Amino acid sequence: MQDKILDGKGVSAKIKEELAEEIKELQKKNVTPGLAVVLVGEDPASQVYVNMKEKTCNALGIVSRKHVLPEDVSEEKLLSMVDDLNNDPEIDGILVQLPLPGHIDENKVLDRIKVEKDVDGFHPESIGRVVLAQDGFRAATPAGIIELLKRSNVTLEGKEAVVLGRSNIVGKPVALLLLNENATVTVAHSRTKDIAEVTRRADILVVAVGRKEMVTADMVKQGAVVVDVGIHRVEDGLKGDVAFEEVKEKASAITPVPGGVGPMTIAMLMSNTVKSARKRAI
Numbered sequence: 001m002q003d004k005i006l007d008g009k010g011v012s013a014k015i016k017e018e019l020a021e022e023i024k025e026l027q028k029k030n031v032t033p034g035l036a037v038v039l040v041g042e043d044p045a046s047q048v049y050v051n052m053k054e055k056t057c058n059a060l061g062i063v064s065r066k067h068v069l070p071e072d073v074s075e076e077k078l079l080s081m082v083d084d085l086n087n088d089p090e091i092d093g094i095l096v097q098l099p100l101p102g103h104i105d106e107n108k109v110l111d112r113i114k115v116e117k118d119v120d121g122f123h124p125e126s127i128g129r130v131v132l133a134q135d136g137f138r139a140a141t142p143a144g145i146i147e148l149l150k151r152s153n154v155t156l157e158g159k160e161a162v163v164l165g166r167s168n169i170v171g172k173p174v175a176l177l178l179l180n181e182n183a184t185v186t187v188a189h190s191r192t193k194d195i196a197e198v199t200r201r202a203d204i205l206v207v208a209v210g211r212k213e214m215v216t217a218d219m220v221k222q223g224a225v226v227v228d229v230g231i232h233r234v235e236d237g238l239k240g241d242v243a244f245e246e247v248k249e250k251a252s253a254i255t256p257v258p259g260g261v262g263p264m265t266i267a268m269l270m271s272n273t274v275k276s277a278r279k280r281a282i
């Protein structure tokens with residue numbers, strides 16, 4: 001039986017401890033993992049996330065290279081930076097922080113990252129590898145959700161899983177990962193006719209809609225496991241896509257915001273970077 005609160009902060013700390021040990025071993029073989037993070041513009045939330053990534057790299061012994069480009073940088077210049085990083089032998093992972101400004105074609109930029117360095121797991125080939133259940137980089141938030149559930153002893157096989165939201169970076173990939181774990185998966189979204197009727201079927205409900213406290217207790221089955229991917233800044237802190245206080249009374253387990261899925265995202269990014277660096281040690 002797992003704890004009611006799924007402790008992403010605690011689980012991510014354990015993963016980072018494991019990674020720090022592995023990094024020490026890699027360093028003995030003269031391999032220091034390197035992560036390049038590219039930030040375009042000054043979006044305050046993106047700045048927070050990029051700084052968190054840099055801090056975590058420093059704590060674990062991963063070389064972190066942060067590149068900040070102005071909001072009005074041309075697509076061409078950004079692509080040329082990606083090309084340079086693709087060719088840099090000390091860089092194992094490249095991450096372009098999302099969202100990008102409107103004048104830049106996000107897909108074009110993500111497609112340009114070498115699949116071998118795609119630690120964000122957003123390249124079409126990385127997504128294709130998830131579809132085919134082949135080895136490759138898994139996007140950090142979806143992978144973090146699966147890892148958190150597994151390490152919290154939540155059984156996925158045979159469970160009715162509902163993913164609310166169909167974004168390319170969370171909804172679609174987490175649905176595929178749940179399918180690969182032999183869950184029965186339904187994806188609900190803004191055009192779904194009766195969302196509550198679908199979410200109430202879920203043994204495992206993953207919510208990634210980007211609407212503050214949209215999921216209320218009446219939308220959740222008694223005993224469901226609820227994973228909240230949303231992050232909304234309010235006056236007195238952070239809220240998720242789930243109305244935590246009322247839903248926790250009904251759920252058998254639930255992720256908090258903060259301290260749930262968010263920290264797992266950073267831990268899985270670090271894990272992908274180490275996975276990439278491992279190839280240099282062979």
Ligand SMILES: Nc1nc2c(c(=O)[nH]1)N[C@@H](CN(C=O)c1ccc(C(=O)N[C@@H](CCC(=O)O)C(=O)O)cc1)CN2
Nearest residue numbers: 049096097098099120140141258259260262263265266
């Ligand atoms: N290139 C990418 N861009 C974005 C991704 C991504 O995986 N790759 N995901 C999100 C943002 N994100 C990482 O970039 C991210 C979000 C939240 C957290 C986190 O630890 N949140 C804390 C709260 C921190 C705070 O805001 O004060 C928590 O939930 O406890 C980490 C990473 C969009 N862009």
